[in-house]
Amino acid sequence: MDTAVLISMLWEGLLETLYMTLIGTLVSYLLGLPIGVSLIVTGPNGIKPAPLYNKVVGFIVNVVRSVPFLILMIALMPYIRKIIGTGIGTRATTAALIVAATPFVARMVEQSLLEVEAGVIEAAQAMGASNVQIIRKVLLVEARPSLLNGAAVATITILGYSAMAGALGGGGLGSIAIRYGLHRFQPAIMWITVIVLVILVQVLQEIGVKIANKMDNRLN
Amino acid sequence: MSFFRGQVVKTLPSFYMKGEKLSDYIISLQGVSKEFDTKDGKVTALKDINLDIEHGDAYGIIGLSGAGKSTLVRTINLLEQPTEGRVVFDEKVLTGLKNKDLNISRRKISMIFQQFNLLMQRDAIGNVCFPLEIAGYPKEKALKKARELLEVVDLEDRANSYPSQLSGGQKQRVAIARALASDPEVILCDEATSALDPKTTRSILELLKKINEERGITLVVITHEMEVIKQLCNKVAVIENGQIVERGDVQEIFKYPKTQAARRLFLPIAENTEVDERGKISTRHRLRLVFDGRSAYEPIISRMIMELQAPVNFLYANMDVIGDQQKGQMVICLADDPVIAEKQKEFLRNADVDITEIIVDEGEEV
Incomplete structure (x- = not known):
């Protein structure tokens, strides 16, 4: 294959992957963050316990999380097609990613918020902070x-999902790897996409840790 | 006050709020009980607690761990909802208030904790600003006030340090500045010095005493350490098994502890020497002597020994400063001979020394 063609194909795949990953992560957080917060708030030791809500939402989250992504994507395809007009390609994959990642994000958020010490929340309650103030100024900040x-x-997990979606015509780097590596027996191209994916994961991880540490006032 | 006891909070007629005073006290717990549901069934943490705290008191609540003292203090600001009874603060019945009104009342009841509970992601001044932010203070005003309060606790140079960069004592000082920010009527201190070394403890207690005296802020001090009560409090309640078994002036209880629980706390010796290794001392007559004022400086015991020509055995002796008074306490064993022992007691009574006989058997009253 012509190098220029290869590069432009990889470039396009990279952009598609980034698009799916970033939009997928962003929307998953828009939905998953409030769900995660609500799980903490309504939990048994939360600031406003609501056992029924907590159990029901917790159960739905677990159900969606226990379906492997590829199977979930296949199951969702007809519905996605109905809603956005197509069952394959970048946009369809992004929609499936959001459905799969939202419960995952909700659990991640829940785990993070669990780390906030009960005593600090109690101190805020003792000061007369409302529940909304505790969520915004204590839980999310601490x-x-x-x-x-x-x-x-x-983000890295969603990147991985997006690559998997390549198997179902999802677009992006994963799709290139499968089309060239598997269907056309061109392992070189597959390896190149793998390397690009590895670099992408490394960069995302580094950025994440860097920002997290920079924003952590416990580690100065 | 007992007039209102037992009434259901929600049906309390509103004219009580306007006309008659509910209570002259800043804090009044009326028939407060608390039960917890645990796996092993119901556990009663507090049983029918009645406690009145006056404006400006430094009220100590002392008890061994598990006695219920933390639960008690947490019912005052309703971090713990009592199962029964009412909590009255500044003439308002807190139990039964709507969350919004409760939150407004809570701004006048600050709290400091054993583990400080500072926001780790905010610097010292940010922590002090926090209660002001909650109350909707403008930012500039809040910062100005926070800076002044950091000066009060001697931490003006650490305004931009994060809690992770501060020592335990410094963290508690930030917590105290934070507690002062909302101009509270009361500060609840839940084992506030229990995580600190003795020297730091002393400086924190001094700071709290100063706040109590100079600003007239009422303190409720939960502790298991007698030293804290002695240094800081004017009144004390002894709590055991979820009940207040003894209460009153610190000076008085120090002199004449009535219950076994109080004695256990005020007389470390009473427990420690219950069984003597040789089995001898414990069968003999023991006295606890409390000296105050003038008699603390006179060699009364030497005079007694010389005059009566009979020995005594010293088990414990200590000088204490309680509040602003010098107090000595001593535990001695009298002579074996009951006649001489009686004479010795007589001598001490005449010498203006407060004596309490210590009877070793559990549960027996003096």
């Missing part, structure tokens, strides 16, 4: 480093 680390992990 857990910020952990939330950012979690976001790096979530």
